[in-house]
Amino acid sequence: MDEVDTLRRGLVAAVVGGVTAGGFFTPAASYLDRFAPLSGDVWRSTTDETPDEVESPYGSATLQYDGHRVPEVRADDERALYYAVGYAHGTDRLFQMDLQRRLMRGQLSAVVGEATLDSDEFHVRMDFARAADANWTALQSRNPEVAGILEAYTAGVNAARDDQRYPLEFELLDYEPAPWTPADTLILQLQISWTLTGSFETLRRARLRNALGDGYEELFPRRLDHDSPILRDADAGPVDSLTGELGDTGGSPGAALTDWLSSFESPDGVGSNSWVVSGDHTESGAPIVANDPHLSLLAPPVWYQQHLDGPEDWVRGVTFPGVPFVIIGENRAGAWGFTNAGADVLDVYEYETDGERYRYEGEWREFDTEDHSIEVADGEDVTVTKRKTVHGPIVEREGERVGVAWTGLTATATTDAIHAYAHSDGVDDFREATRQFDLPTQCVVYADRDGNTYYKVTGRIPVRRVDGEAVPGWRVFDGSAGEGEWAGFTPYGESSWEGFVPFEEKPGALNAGYVATANQRILDDPEYYLGESFSAPFRGERIYELLDEWTAAGDVTPEDMRDLQRDALDTRARRLVPRLLDAVDVESAGAPFDALTEWDYRMVRDSEAALAFAVVLDAYREELYREGFDAAGLGEEYWPGDWVTVTLPEDAAWFDREATPASASGAMQSALDAAAGRVDSEGWETYGDYNVVALSHPFDQSFLNYPEMPTDGSAATVNNFRRDSDVGSSWRMVVPMDGEATVVLPGGNDGDPFSGQYDDQLAAWAAGDYYAFDRTFGGPRVEFGGGD
Amino acid sequence: MRRLAWMGVSAVVGLAVAWFHWVGLLVGGVLVGALARSWSRALAAGLGFGLLAWVVFLAVLSDAGRLAAYWGSGQLLYVSLAIPLVLGLVGSLAYGLKPVQRVD
Numbered sequence: 001m002d003e004v005d006t007l008r009r010g011l012v013a014a015v016v017g018g019v020t021a022g023g024f025f026t027p028a029a030s031y032l033d034r035f036a037p038l039s040g041d042v043w044r045s046t047t048d049e050t051p052d053e054v055e056s057p058y059g060s061a062t063l064q065y066d067g068h069r070v071p072e073v074r075a076d077d078e079r080a081l082y083y084a085v086g087y088a089h090g091t092d093r094l095f096q097m098d099l100q101r102r103l104m105r106g107q108l109s110a111v112v113g114e115a116t117l118d119s120d121e122f123h124v125r126m127d128f129a130r131a132a133d134a135n136w137t138a139l140q141s142r143n144p145e146v147a148g149i150l151e152a153y154t155a156g157v158n159a160a161r162d163d164q165r166y167p168l169e170f171e172l173l174d175y176e177p178a179p180w181t182p183a184d185t186l187i188l189q190l191q192i193s194w195t196l197t198g199s200f201e202t203l204r205r206a207r208l209r210n211a212l213g214d215g216y217e218e219l220f221p222r223r224l225d226h227d228s229p230i231l232r233d234a235d236a237g238p239v240d241s242l243t244g245e246l247g248d249t250g251g252s253p254g255a256a257l258t259d260w261l262s263s264f265e266s267p268d269g270v271g272s273n274s275w276v277v278s279g280d281h282t283e284s285g286a287p288i289v290a291n292d293p294h295l296s297l298l299a300p301p302v303w304y305q306q307h308l309d310g311p312e313d314w315v316r317g318v319t320f321p322g323v324p325f326v327i328i329g330e331n332r333a334g335a336w337g338f339t340n341a342g343a344d345v346l347d348v349y350e351y352e353t354d355g356e357r358y359r360y361e362g363e364w365r366e367f368d369t370e371d372h373s374i375e376v377a378d379g380e381d382v383t384v385t386k387r388k389t390v391h392g393p394i395v396e397r398e399g400e401r402v403g404v405a406w407t408g409l410t411a412t413a414t415t416d417a418i419h420a421y422a423h424s425d426g427v428d429d430f431r432e433a434t435r436q437f438d439l440p441t442q443c444v445v446y447a448d449r450d451g452n453t454y455y456k457v458t459g460r461i462p463v464r465r466v467d468g469e470a471v472p473g474w475r476v477f478d479g480s481a482g483e484g485e486w487a488g489f490t491p492y493g494e495s496s497w498e499g500f501v502p503f504e505e506k507p508g509a510l511n512a513g514y515v516a517t518a519n520q521r522i523l524d525d526p527e528y529y530l531g532e533s534f535s536a537p538f539r540g541e542r543i544y545e546l547l548d549e550w551t552a553a554g555d556v557t558p559e560d561m562r563d564l565q566r567d568a569l570d571t572r573a574r575r576l577v578p579r580l581l582d583a584v585d586v587e588s589a590g591a592p593f594d595a596l597t598e599w600d601y602r603m604v605r606d607s608e609a610a611l612a613f614a615v616v617l618d619a620y621r622e623e624l625y626r627e628g629f630d631a632a633g634l635g636e637e638y639w640p641g642d643w644v645t646v647t648l649p650e651d652a653a654w655f656d657r658e659a660t661p662a663s664a665s666g667a668m669q670s671a672l673d674a675a676a677g678r679v680d681s682e683g684w685e686t687y688g689d690y691n692v693v694a695l696s697h698p699f700d701q702s703f704l705n706y707p708e709m710p711t712d713g714s715a716a717t718v719n720n721f722r723r724d725s726d727v728g729s730s731w732r733m734v735v736p737m738d739g740e741a742t743v744v745l746p747g748g749n750d751g752d753p754f755s756g757q758y759d760d761q762l763a764a765w766a767a768g769d770y771y772a773f774d775r776t777f778g779g780p781r782v783e784f785g786g787g788d
Numbered sequence: 789m790r791r792l793a794w795m796g797v798s799a800v801v802g803l804a805v806a807w808f809h810w811v812g813l814l815v816g817g818v819l820v821g822a823l824a825r826s827w828s829r830a831l832a833a834g835l836g837f838g839l840l841a842w843v844v845f846l847a848v849l850s851d852a853g854r855l856a857a858y859w860g861s862g863q864l865l866y867v868s869l870a871i872p873l874v875l876g877l878v879g880s881l882a883y884g885l886k887p888v889q890r891v892d
Contacts, residue, residue, distance in 0.1 A: 037806070039812070754849075754861070756856060756857070
């Protein structure tokens with residue numbers, strides 16, 4: 001009996017001891033440390049409360065949230081104000097901020113492993129970090145006031161980092177964020193600028209031209225045939241002839257390099273809508289500003305809403321977490337919003353090289369080189385040799401290399417401009433601030449409470465010259481010959497901008513009746529080369545169509561502007577569906593396709609016809625391009641845009657090729673058959689079954705992702721949502737200069753996935769509803785004190 | 789009654805330790821298991837302690853306004869429920885360490 005007893009006791013001791021030891025010394029330890037109830041770091045993180053009082057070296061301030069976790073920050077000193085703003089960002093969005101700076105610094109692999117090594121290599125070679133450092137150095141000497149604010153903001157972020165538990169994502173990835181720095185804020189500004197203007201379209205077009213030969217121009221026209229540029233009146237901006245030879249396109253680097261670089265451009269669909277209507281056309285007699293930027297839709301959102309009440313002014317709106325100042329919003333005097341201008345601010349150069357040197361204007365020069373070690377989690381560090389020429393960084397892949405010049409790689413004064421917007425006292429102030437808005441190239445719309453309206457293209461736009469002649473930037477320049485250089489541009493230093501398009505000569509309009517911007521062509525006949533190509537006019541033409549119609553019938557209201565932001569009429573459908581009905585028998589295809597015969601072209605959730613159009617268009621693209629592009633060695637990412645897809649004529653030369661359909665109508669019949677099969681297998685009945693918002697957290701885990709829900713709109717409607725790339729209206733704002741302003745975010749302001757405010761605005765956004773911009777701030781409150 | 793009181797004290801001690809480290813969930817199980825009169829009661833006490841720890845955890849989440857999202861957290865919910873139940877149960881095996889005579 002004793003032996004049995006001893007055996008049992010030994011066995012029990014072994015089990016209990018083994019489990020205990022396993023909990024401490026096996027991989028299970030990290031799970032227990034993170035997820036055990038009560039003590040788990042993940043739970044500690046999400047239940048950690050923001051303190052009621054915080055010591056501030058910059059003096060007193062108050063931060064108080066509303067029910068949607070939107071903070072109001074009040075202070076009598078601007079640095080004290082932005083210290084508290086930094087504290088709010090560090091509390092609510094620290095992981096997002098850290099992830100973005102890691103992306104731009106090429107430090108993702110250090111925490112997620114080799115999956116992001118390509119991205120890190122690209123960002124290291126571009127050396128955005130050095131550009132941010134140059135920016136910070138320049139800012140301190142150019143504008144000590146703003147530099148001081150940035151330091152206060154940085155201190156606030158770090159106070160939140162030190163006072164509170166790290167956001168749970170840090171626990172999940174098991175690393176600690178480094179202290180925030182002013183250069184981190186400036187590198188985040190570069191990140192959004194890169195998203196909006198970092199385009200290798202020149203290389204992609206060269207690749208397409210080589211692969212497709214004849215027929216390339218038919219599928220990829222530089223100028224789309226439409227009558228809805230942003231500035232429609234001849235006197236709206238300077239007009240003259242474009243200089244340069246359209247046919248001269250320079251060299252064409254290898255496919256591997258182009259494919260690689262293309263993967264670091266912005267996702268499909270990044271763009272925006274904005275318009276400003278003067279008081280002459282509004283019921284109140286005061287202007288209205290509307291803006292909805294189309295960016296990646298993420299969990300949490302790219303934007304952070306904040307209301308600031310400073311010593312002299314108030315300002316409210318949204319910013320990118322990590323950037324202290326309101327970027328889109330309103331203040332006491334006016335309101336402003338942005339869309340992407342589509343200007344060409346990136347050029348590529350080829351060189352004659354002998355390996356370590358490059359030829360430049362008749363002499364051999366050493367590359368400016370530096371070895372950089374990329375840390376890789378659970379792997380060996382990878383060393384990348386950064387090379388630079390007089391033009392900028394060298395990017396290389398599989399033996400192919402080009403030099404890159406991008407306006408973001410020099411010091412810019414955009415931070416000064418954004419800061420000045422908050423203090424602007426009307427259109428004159430705002431215009432002066434806009435002069436400093438060096439990057440990115442945007443279309444800004446503005447209205448003030450005195451009744452003025454303003455539209456302007458922001459950002460520095462280079463003028464390239466070959467043999468003294470200004471030329472378009474749509475070619476690969478011979479860097480060794482000194483072609484296509486930007487006078488006054490100093491990469492990683494301070495630029496004089498002397499050779500760039502003068503501010504006064506960039507397109508603009510003061511006190512126009514109304515101006516609508518949706519990334520379409522800015523002018524029909526610009527004096528200077530502005531951009532390689534512009535977005536299709538689907539949204540722009542629709543906005544102008546409705547503004548023309550409504551203002552002709554009477555005066556518009558803020559509710560009309562919200563209706564316009566919600567407008568879901570798809571002008572692609574208006575072009576393609578009549579052709580489709582002529583070419584195929586949709587009645588015999590049954591539901592939902594028979595609904596196309598009597599449809600108003602609106603992409604709304606309960607529409608059968610909208611579902612039919614969406615799936616037919618998907619299938620039509622497949623039929624038109626899949627085999628033809630595969631045969632040319634080109635992936636889906638190279639397919640033409642929807643403008644060409646819906647307008648490609650029956651007798652297009654594309655159909656004469658071997659690997660393409662026989663005709664547009666033949667492709668439509670095949671597309672209808674394929675679409676019917678897809679609808680049947682998916683079990684879809686209406687557009688809402690297809691057009692589902694499913695926004696993901698960067699970790700793409702179910703408990704971190706947003707709930708899925710149907711919504712209206714499409715890639716081409718004013719109410720903008722691209723289901724395939726999760727890009728769409730990232731902030732909707734309608735601000736009348738006299739009346740109630742309304743806004744909504746696609747998600748929530750709090751970055752904590754367990755917070756009730758993580759996704760509390762998503763349903764309203766998906767339904768096209770808004771919240772009042774005015775808020776009652778009665779939630780958690782933090783008092784900042786101490787300091788001078 | 790005294791045994792029940794000691795069990796209560798043991799649970800409080802286990803929860804107190806678990807507040808700082810997961811090993812508290814095991815310690816709680818060990819203590820309540822060791823105090824039990826039979827194997828079945830020991831195992832039930834271990835499971836009960838684990839369940840108690842989870843309920844306390846729910847109260848903490850509720851107080852912080854995190855409970856609604858927790859119910860939808862899928863894998864995290866299952867893991868955070870399984871951990872106290874398993875550790876409490878394993879700890880309660882300590883009943884078998886007692887050298888005294890037992891009524892089985």
